Amino acid sequence: MRLTWAQPEDLLAHELVQSAAEGKETADVRERWVAAGGDPEPAVSGAGPVPATPALRALARTLLDELDARPAAPAPDEPDDWDAIVALLAPAPPLPAPGAGLHDRVLGAWTGRAAGCLLGKPVEKIPREGIEEILRATGRWPLDRWFTAVGLPDDVAARWPWNRRSAPTSLEENIDGMPEDDDLNYPILALELLTARGRDFTTDDVAQLWLDLMPAGRSFTAERAAYRNVLDARPVPETATHHNPFREWIGALIRTDVLGWVTPGDVREAARLAWTDARLSHTRNGVYGAMWAAGLASAATVCDDVEQVLDAAGAVVPPGSRLAGALALGRDLGAASDGGEAAVRADLDRLHAAYGDLHWVHVLHNAAVVAYALSAGRGDFTTSVSVAVTAGWDTDSAAATVGGVVGALRGVAGIGEAWTAPLDGRIATSLPGGERRIADLAARTVSLAHAEHPGGVPGTGPTHEGGRS
Incomplete structure (x- = not known):
C-alpha cells in the first residue's frame, strides 16, 4: 500500500527542504539518509514510487524526530503568535x-x-507547458472555457495525463454540477x-469538527499530517509541526x-x-x-x-x-x-x-x-x-x-x-x-x-x- 502524504520516507525528503527554509542545520541528516539508501528528493505527488524497507522507514522516523527537535533560526518578521503578528500589521483600512x-x-x-x-481540476499537477499543449491541441488556447478531451491526440494525452480522480467529472463533456x-x-x-x-x-473546535465530519482520506498534505497528530492526541500547535513538512x-x-x-x-x-x-x-x-x-x-x-x-x-x-x-x-x-x-x-x-x-x-x-x-x-x-x-x-x-x-x-x-x-x-x-x-x-x-x-x-x-x- 502506498500512503500518500504520510509515509515517513516521503515526509523526510520534504522536511529536509522545509527545515532548511527555517534555518535549521540539515546537512548531517541528509548525509545519513543518503548513506542508508534513502532518496532525498521530495516526491512530486503524495508518495514515492516504492515504499521503503522497514529499516529505512524506521530511520526516517528517527531523523524526522531529530529535525523536529532542532530550533529554527529566529524569524522576527514571521511570528506564529497572534499578538506578535498583529504588532507587525499596519492599521486595517476603512472599508x-x-x-x-x-x-x-x-x-x-x-x-x-x-x-x-x-x-482547474482536470489539470491539477500538470505543468504550464502541458496545460498549454493540451489547450492548443484541442483548439482552446488561450483558455477561456472548460477543458475537453474531445479531439485531444493520443500522444498529448499520454504525455500529460489528466488528474485521474478529477477528469471524469470536470471536463466540459461530463460536467453535471460541481x-x-x-x-x-x-x-x-x-x-x-x-x-x-x-x-x-477555538482551534480545538476545528480539530473536533474534522474528526466528526471529514473523512481522513479526503485530507491532504498538511491537513493529513495534522489529522494524524490529532488522533495521536498531540496538542495545538504541535499538531502543525510534528512530522508535518507541509x-x-x-x-x-x-x-x-x-x-x-x-x-x-x-x-x-x-x-x-x-x-x-x-x-x-x-x-x-x-x-x-x-x-x-x-x-x-x-x-x-x-x-x-x-x-x-x-x-x-x-x-x-x-x-x-x-x-x-x-x-x-x-x-x-x-x-x-x-x-x-x-x-x-x-x-x-x-x-x-x-x-x-x-x-x-x-x-x-x-x-x-x-x-x-x-x-x-x-x-x-x-x-x-x-x-x-x-x-x-x-x-x-x-x-x-x-x-x-x-x-x-x-x-x-x-x-x-x-x-x-x-x-x-x-x-x-x-x-x-x-x-x-x-x-x-x-x-x-x-x-x-x-x-x-x-x-x-x-x-x-x-x-x-x-x-x-
Missing part, C-alpha cells in the same frame, strides 16, 4: 459597510469559487463550524473564504478567525496565506474594485514575511500587464523563475499567482480564473480563490452563464449530508454575517441571482 447586495455578492462568491475550482473537491469541502466545514460555535470557536503549503489558504464572507468589510476579524483555524495545521506563511485569503473574501463582499480588495487584504499580512514579498511580486506584475498573451507569458515566466524551486502545492507561488491573476484580470471573471489555471502549480485551488473574489465583486450575472449553468447550483461533497445547493450555502453564510451585527446587515435577504450593490 464600506455591507450594503443591500450582500446576498448577491455571497451567492456570487460561492458560485465563483466553485466555477474556478472546477476549471464535483466533490477539498477546495469546497473546507468552506462547507467552516460554515458548519460557525453555525455550531460562532466566532468564538506546514507552509497552501492547505490553510483554501479553508478560509467563508470566514471572510461572514465578516464583510472587517478584514482584521476575518484574519483572526483564519489564524485560529490555520494554526491547527500550518505555521508562518502557511498561516498568513489563510489570513490573506480571508481578508480577500471579506473585502470582496463590500468593495467594487479588485485593487481595493488587494489593498485591504494585504494589510493583514506581516509586511516583512516571505508571503508579503510573493504577493507584491504577483501584484506588481499584474498591475503592469496589458493582458496580452505575450505579457502574461512573460509575467508567469517571472513568477516561475522566482519560485519554481518550490513544490507545486507551496503557498508562496500559489498566492503570488492569485495576486497576479486578480490584478491582471481587472475584475473580469474569465480572464482572472483562466490566468490562475494556465499559471500551473495548484490550479484548482488558485482558481477557486480567484473565482470567489471576482464572483463576490461581480455577482452571479457577472460570472457568466457559460460558467454558472453547468454547475446547476449544486456542489457535491464527501461530508455527511451529501450534495449542497449553492443558494442554501449562500443564505446560511449571509445569516451568519447578519447574526454578528447587532443592528443587522442591510439587505441580507435574497434579491435576484445576478447583479451586485
Whole structure:
C-alpha cells in the first residue's frame, strides 16, 4: 500500500527542504539518509514510487524526530503568535459597510469559487507547458472555457495525463454540477463550524469538527499530517509541526473564504478567525496565506474594485514575511500587464523563475499567482480564473480563490452563464449530508454575517441571482 502524504520516507525528503527554509542545520541528516539508501528528493505527488524497507522507514522516523527537535533560526518578521503578528500589521483600512447586495455578492462568491475550482481540476499537477499543449491541441488556447478531451491526440494525452480522480467529472463533456473537491469541502466545514460555535470557536473546535465530519482520506498534505497528530492526541500547535513538512503549503489558504464572507468589510476579524483555524495545521506563511485569503473574501463582499480588495487584504499580512514579498511580486506584475498573451507569458515566466524551486502545492507561488491573476484580470471573471489555471502549480485551488473574489465583486450575472449553468447550483461533497445547493450555502453564510451585527446587515435577504450593490 502506498500512503500518500504520510509515509515517513516521503515526509523526510520534504522536511529536509522545509527545515532548511527555517534555518535549521540539515546537512548531517541528509548525509545519513543518503548513506542508508534513502532518496532525498521530495516526491512530486503524495508518495514515492516504492515504499521503503522497514529499516529505512524506521530511520526516517528517527531523523524526522531529530529535525523536529532542532530550533529554527529566529524569524522576527514571521511570528506564529497572534499578538506578535498583529504588532507587525499596519492599521486595517476603512472599508464600506455591507450594503443591500450582500446576498448577491455571497451567492456570487460561492458560485465563483466553485466555477474556478472546477476549471482547474482536470489539470491539477500538470505543468504550464502541458496545460498549454493540451489547450492548443484541442483548439482552446488561450483558455477561456472548460477543458475537453474531445479531439485531444493520443500522444498529448499520454504525455500529460489528466488528474485521474478529477477528469471524469470536470471536463466540459461530463460536467453535471460541481464535483466533490477539498477546495469546497473546507468552506462547507467552516460554515458548519460557525453555525455550531460562532466566532468564538477555538482551534480545538476545528480539530473536533474534522474528526466528526471529514473523512481522513479526503485530507491532504498538511491537513493529513495534522489529522494524524490529532488522533495521536498531540496538542495545538504541535499538531502543525510534528512530522508535518507541509506546514507552509497552501492547505490553510483554501479553508478560509467563508470566514471572510461572514465578516464583510472587517478584514482584521476575518484574519483572526483564519489564524485560529490555520494554526491547527500550518505555521508562518502557511498561516498568513489563510489570513490573506480571508481578508480577500471579506473585502470582496463590500468593495467594487479588485485593487481595493488587494489593498485591504494585504494589510493583514506581516509586511516583512516571505508571503508579503510573493504577493507584491504577483501584484506588481499584474498591475503592469496589458493582458496580452505575450505579457502574461512573460509575467508567469517571472513568477516561475522566482519560485519554481518550490513544490507545486507551496503557498508562496500559489498566492503570488492569485495576486497576479486578480490584478491582471481587472475584475473580469474569465480572464482572472483562466490566468490562475494556465499559471500551473495548484490550479484548482488558485482558481477557486480567484473565482470567489471576482464572483463576490461581480455577482452571479457577472460570472457568466457559460460558467454558472453547468454547475446547476449544486456542489457535491464527501461530508455527511451529501450534495449542497449553492443558494442554501449562500443564505446560511449571509445569516451568519447578519447574526454578528447587532443592528443587522442591510439587505441580507435574497434579491435576484445576478447583479451586485
